[in-house]
Amino acid sequence: MCAVFGLIDYANHFTARQREKVLKVLSKECESRGTDATGFAFNHRHGMTIYKKPIAAHKMRLHLPQESGIILGHTRMATQGDKKDNFNNHPFSGSTGATRFALAHNGVLHNDFRLQKQYNLPKTNIETDSYVAVQLLEQSKALDFAALISMAEKVEGSFVFTVLDNANNSYFVKGDNPLALYHFAHEGFYIYASTASILDSALMRLGLLTSFYTEIPSICGDVLKIDHNGKLTTAKFDTSHLHNWDYGYLGNYPFSYWQENTDSLAVNQLKEFASYLCIEPEHIDLLLEYGYTTDDIEDMFYTPGEIECAIDEALCGNAYCGGEW
Numbered sequence: 001m002c003a004v005f006g007l008i009d010y011a012n013h014f015t016a017r018q019r020e021k022v023l024k025v026l027s028k029e030c031e032s033r034g035t036d037a038t039g040f041a042f043n044h045r046h047g048m049t050i051y052k053k054p055i056a057a058h059k060m061r062l063h064l065p066q067e068s069g070i071i072l073g074h075t076r077m078a079t080q081g082d083k084k085d086n087f088n089n090h091p092f093s094g095s096t097g098a099t100r101f102a103l104a105h106n107g108v109l110h111n112d113f114r115l116q117k118q119y120n121l122p123k124t125n126i127e128t129d130s131y132v133a134v135q136l137l138e139q140s141k142a143l144d145f146a147a148l149i150s151m152a153e154k155v156e157g158s159f160v161f162t163v164l165d166n167a168n169n170s171y172f173v174k175g176d177n178p179l180a181l182y183h184f185a186h187e188g189f190y191i192y193a194s195t196a197s198i199l200d201s202a203l204m205r206l207g208l209l210t211s212f213y214t215e216i217p218s219i220c221g222d223v224l225k226i227d228h229n230g231k232l233t234t235a236k237f238d239t240s241h242l243h244n245w246d247y248g249y250l251g252n253y254p255f256s257y258w259q260e261n262t263d264s265l266a267v268n269q270l271k272e273f274a275s276y277l278c279i280e281p282e283h284i285d286l287l288l289e290y291g292y293t294t295d296d297i298e299d300m301f302y303t304p305g306e307i308e309c310a311i312d313e314a315l316c317g318n319a320y321c322g323g324e325w
Contacts, residue, residue: 001089002076002106003030003194004162004179008170009069011188014041016066022206023064026193027057027073029202033106033194033301034077037089041102041164042068048100048166050091054083070228072164074104078273081127088127091164094134098141100166105130106194107159107177115154133161145235148173148223152237160194168228175217175242181216181224183232184208190226192215270294273301283311290314 005026007019014022027038039052044065053060064071074090079089091102102140105174111277112132115121121135133151140147143165152161159175163229172179172192180196183189191208193199203209216232218224220242223235267288271281287297287310300307 002074003033003198004104004106004160005030005073005075005193005198006162006164006170006191007069007071007145008190008192008226008230009188010190010226010228012069013184013187013189014069015231016064016068019064019069019071020062022191023062023073024057024060025205026191026199027060027075029198029205030075030193031057032198034075036083037074037076037086039074039076039090039104041072042070042090042102043164043166043168044068048093048102048164050093050102051143052086052089052091054086054089055146070164070168070170072162072170074103074105074106074162077273079108080129085127086126090128090130092126092128092131092134096138096141096143096147101136101137101143102164103130103134104162105133106157107157107175109133109155109157109159111156112121119154129157129164134160137163143171145223145225145260149235149237152223153158153241156241156243158242164191168199170216170226171225172222173237174220174222174224175239176220177320181218182213183216184211186212188230211283270297273298279307279311284316287311 002196007022009019023200027145032075035056037052037054038057038060039050041048041050042063045069072091076083076089090104094101094103109129109132112129115132119139121132133155136151136154137143137147140150148171160179161173163171178195179192180199181190181192182199193202198207221236221239223237225233271284274284284297292310300310
């Protein structure tokens with residue numbers, strides 16, 4: 001339950017200080033999806049900077065050069081890899097020839113260890129599952145649609161990847177995790193976040209919802225590229241492999257068996273995420289019995305306090321509560 005977010009100010013609509021304010025507000029809104037670490041990547045005349053710390057977004061202090069108009073961001077809820085070891089936090093740095101890039105990921109990959117063995121990827125001290133995407137891109141020797149499609153068709157699990165290269169090209173690889181991307185064409189910038197509710201809340205606080213914008217649609221299987229001039233191009237990847245679950249406890253059952261039981265697997269993943277928020281697995285069962293879907297429950301995680309209210313409601317709906325039935 002991490003968040004990706006960022007600003008693509010291709011027409012230099014904002015000053016550096018205004019961009020800092022936009023990123024500050026946007027990153028704080030993204031805390032609803034992760035407070036373990038916060039990171040940014042941006043280019044300037046001396047190269048690319050990746051600035052990250054194992055702290056919540058509201059504690060970060062970001063200083064941008066005037067020429068740094070395109071910024072990639074991430075807030076993390078750690079699931080694999082200790083947040084205190086900053087190399088485990090996003091964005092990650094990678095390179096293909098003369099191209100340097102930064103990558104951030106929202107989701108969980110289940111086959112990272114298998115991919116490391118299968119493609120003989122070099123061992124590193126980075127423990128985060130997301131880093132295998134960087135290594136696969138580096139092995140492709142290029143950063144383009146073909147490399148991103150190849151990577152997306154190898155990884156299994158849930159994801160949205162965002163990538164920024166040192167030529168200020170931004171890429172979005174859309175798996176089944178959410179992404180909201182708005183284009184303010186008149187002003188000359190794009191802004192994005194993991195969910196529309198996060199993005200709308202940030203834009204309201206910034207006073208930008210009064211401006212006209214276009215929502216850029218994306219579905220699972222899309223790869224989007226926005227170049228340094230704001231031009232948008234797209235490609236597609238095959239999504240049929242995404243949930244070939246690679247958990248060790250699946251044993252030797254054929255994939256067809258697990259495909260027929262995706263609902264139970266979704267619940268297990270939901271409970272795993274819930275545990276990081278100190279929510280008991282039986283409370284997830286209670287919400288499901290009360291009529292909420294797995295998607296409903298996941299959406300509750302994005303608004304602080306909402307899932308606790310739903311649990312209280314479900315408890316009161318199944319027991320004598322507050323002096324009334």
